[in-house]
Each structure stands twice: as structure tokens, then as C-alpha cells.
Amino acid sequence: MADLKIQGLAKSYRDVRVLEGIDLHIASGEFFTLLGPSGCGKTTLLRTIAGFQHQDRGEIIVKGERIDNKPAHKRDIGMVFQDYAIFPHLTVAENVAFGLKARSLPKAAMDQRVDESLKMVRLEGYHARYPAEMSGGQQQRIGLARAMAIRPTLLLMDEPLSNLDAKLRIELREDIRDIQRRLGITTIYVTHDQEEALAVSDRICVMNKGNVEQIGTPFEIYRKPVRRFAAGFVGTMNFLPARAENGRLMVGSQSFPFAGLQAERAIEIAFRPENVILANRPLDEEVLHLRAEVRKVTFLGREAHYMLTTEAGEIVAQVADPSSDFIDMEGKPVDICLPLAKIVLFDRNGDLVMTGAAR
Numbered sequence: 001m002a003d004l005k006i007q008g009l010a011k012s013y014r015d016v017r018v019l020e021g022i023d024l025h026i027a028s029g030e031f032f033t034l035l036g037p038s039g040c041g042k043t044t045l046l047r048t049i050a051g052f053q054h055q056d057r058g059e060i061i062v063k064g065e066r067i068d069n070k071p072a073h074k075r076d077i078g079m080v081f082q083d084y085a086i087f088p089h090l091t092v093a094e095n096v097a098f099g100l101k102a103r104s105l106p107k108a109a110m111d112q113r114v115d116e117s118l119k120m121v122r123l124e125g126y127h128a129r130y131p132a133e134m135s136g137g138q139q140q141r142i143g144l145a146r147a148m149a150i151r152p153t154l155l156l157m158d159e160p161l162s163n164l165d166a167k168l169r170i171e172l173r174e175d176i177r178d179i180q181r182r183l184g185i186t187t188i189y190v191t192h193d194q195e196e197a198l199a200v201s202d203r204i205c206v207m208n209k210g211n212v213e214q215i216g217t218p219f220e221i222y223r224k225p226v227r228r229f230a231a232g233f234v235g236t237m238n239f240l241p242a243r244a245e246n247g248r249l250m251v252g253s254q255s256f257p258f259a260g261l262q263a264e265r266a267i268e269i270a271f272r273p274e275n276v277i278l279a280n281r282p283l284d285e286e287v288l289h290l291r292a293e294v295r296k297v298t299f300l301g302r303e304a305h306y307m308l309t310t311e312a313g314e315i316v317a318q319v320a321d322p323s324s325d326f327i328d329m330e331g332k333p334v335d336i337c338l339p340l341a342k343i344v345l346f347d348r349n350g351d352l353v354m355t356g357a358a359r
């Protein structure tokens with residue numbers, strides 16, 4: 001069992017603060033993903049945990065013991081890199097055995113561990129091949145087998161799939177998730193791909209500019225964003241300017257009763273494209289009504305996407321399994337409904353004001 005605590009971790013490169021004081025607690029066996037845009041500090045955080053670089057302040061604690069004063073090779077960490085970082089002059093088996101040699105395992109035990117690791121990543125029988133004779137996906141499987149062969153306490157993965165094509169990415173991410181679950185190894189996974197993060201993680205940490213914006217399960221991050229940044233970064237989110245005033249919500253020229261919105265201020269309403277209902281029809285739930293014009297319809301088979309101009313701004317809507325009436329709407333006016341339970345309100349600082357569900 002290996003949980004990981006990170007407390008007040010800060011790092012600067014010269015004058016530039018890259019990690020602003022990160023606090024995390026990752027449970028034993030958890031698949032924990034660092035998600036954020038390029039340059040937000042994900043790799044720096046991962047490399048600091050691995051011991052490839054040192055923090056300016058803060059602590060890294062595994063199983064209750066500080067590891068941040070240990071050199072990288074004493075931290076018992078397996079690492080998988082974006083560019084595979086396997087040795088071209090070594091065979092597949094030699095690559096996988098690499099970390100075991102440093103641990104001076106007897107030959108028979110080492111061979112057994114190599115066999116097991118290759119089986120785990122579905123590369124049985126490839127022992128004698130060289131990496132150049134393998135595909136990108138297979139090379140990354142070697143990287144994964146090598147990291148796992150040492151039975152590390154922590155597995156760290158830095159964008160392991162980003163050099164692979166879309167189909168392979170999905171296949172390998174499923175394999176990574178299966179192996180991680182089977183072995184119950186505490187894993188920190190770095191990606192800037194939000195769909196990948198939603199698909200594999202137990203919890204996601206959304207990062208921005210060296211700070212943690214939100215930590216939650218994929219469901220919480222997608223459905224209950226607590227910061228505007230997380231709302232906009234994960235999936236597609238519509239934002240419209242609005243006003244709160246005396247228990248009412250004002251969007252464009254429309255005004256709706258909204259318990260809890262007393263203080264007068266400028267806010268934003270946020271909602272997902274799949275929650276926009278086109279055409280004004282009787283509904284069981286409470287909704288906001290807005291008039292809009294359809295600027296563009298994109299038919300994608302099982303769904304259609306709509307670019308709409310409302311009086312409060314541009315939005316995107318998505319309709320599943322659209323009928324033919326819904327395809328021929330370009331240039332036409334339309335009434336739209338936004339279920340109150342599905343909208344989220346943010347203030348000017350990007351902090352959550354309240355959700356429609358919590359009225």
C-alpha cells in the first residue's frame with residue numbers, strides 16, 4: 001500500500017514560478033491524472049516526484065516517509081516517458097531487464113520477471129527483437145514493461161500516448177488501465193488530452209499556471225466544475241454573460257427568478273452543448289428560455305452540432321440522433337431551453353457562485 005502526499009511543493013526556474021505550492025493526497029492504488037494546458041507545470045511536478053529535479057520548498061511523502069531528500073534511483077519509482085526512452089542497442093528483453101540489473105536480482109528471477117512483464121503488456125515472444133523492429137505502440141509497451149518490471153511503489157507516466165495515432169492511443173490506454181487496476185499500483189499520469197483523462201482516471205487534478213484548479217472524479221470534473229478554468233478546459237462549455245440581481249438571473253433581455261442570487265453583480269452562466277434543448281416545447285423541468293438564430297448545422301451521423309447566436313452571445317448546441325427537421329435549420333430562428341439544473345454560475349474571478357441544481 002503506497003499513498004503519496006505532496007505538501008506545499010514549489011519550484012521556480014530562475015525567476016519564473018512554475019509550481020506555486022502544490023498540495024495533493026493520492027490514495028494507495030489510485031490512478032491520478034494531472035491534466036492541464038501546455039506549460040502549466042505537469043511535467044515539472046512529475047519530474048520533481050521522480051527526483052530528476054529538486055523543489056525549492058515543500059515535501060513529498062510516500063507511505064508516511066519523506067522521499068524528496070533521496071536520489072531518483074532510491075525512490076522506487078517506475079517511469080514511462082512520452083518518447084519511450086528505451087535503448088535502441090538493447091533487445092526488448094534487455095530493455096525490460098535494465099532496472100532489474102541495478103537491483104542485482106539472480107538470473108533466474110530476473111528472467112522470470114522479464115517474462116511476466118512482457119506477458120503483461122502482450123509482447124510474449126518478442127524477447128530477442130530490437131526496438132527499431134517494433135511499432136510505436138509496441139515500443140511504448142516495452143517502456144511500460146520496463147517500468148513495471150521493478151515492481152515500483154509508484155508509477156509515473158508522462159504523456160505516454162501522445163506519439164501514437166488515435167486508434168492505438170485508445171487501445172493502449174485501456175491496457176494501461178487494466179494493468180494498473182490488476183496490480184493496484186499507485187499511478188500518476190500526465191496528459192493534456194481531456195478525453196484521455198476522463199477515460200482512465202480515478203481522479204483528475206486540473207492544473208493551470210502552476211496551481212491546482214480542481215481535483216475530482218471524472219464525473220465531478222465534467223459535471224460539477226468549481227472553477228471556470230476547469231469548466232472550459234474539460235469538454236466543451238458555453239459561457240454567456242449574465243447579471244445577478246435581487247433573486248433574479250438576467251441573461252440578455254430575459255429575466256428569471258433564481259433563489260440565492262441576491263447580491264447585484266456581473267456573472268457568467270455556463271452549460272454544456274448537450275444540455276441545450278432546441279425548440280420551445282413543454283418540459284417537466286424548470287428552464288431558461290432564449291431566442292437564437294442558427295448560424296451553422298454540422299451533421300455528424302449520430303449527433304448534430306449547432307452554432308447559435310443568442311442575444312447574449314454565441315453558443316454551441318448538440319442534438320443526439322437528430323431527425324431531418326433538425327438538419328435543415330441554418331439561418332432560421334429557434335427557441336432554446338436551458339434546464340436550470342444543468343447550468344453553473346461563475347463570478348468574474350472564475351470562482352463558482354452556485355449551480356442551478358443547488359438553487
Ligand SMILES: Nc1ncnc2c1ncn2[C@@H]1O[C@H](COP(=O)(O)OP(=O)(O)OP(=O)(O)O)[C@@H](O)[C@H]1O
Pocket residue numbers: 013014018036037038039040041042043044045192
Ligand atoms: N529546465 C527548465 N528551465 C527553464 N524553464 C523551464 C524548464 N523546464 C520547464 N520550464 C518552463 O516551466 C513551465 C512548465 O513546464 P512543464 O514542462 O512542467 O509544463 P507542462 O504542463 O508539462 O507542459 P507540456 O504539456 O508542454 O509538457 C513552462 O513555462 C516551461 O517553459
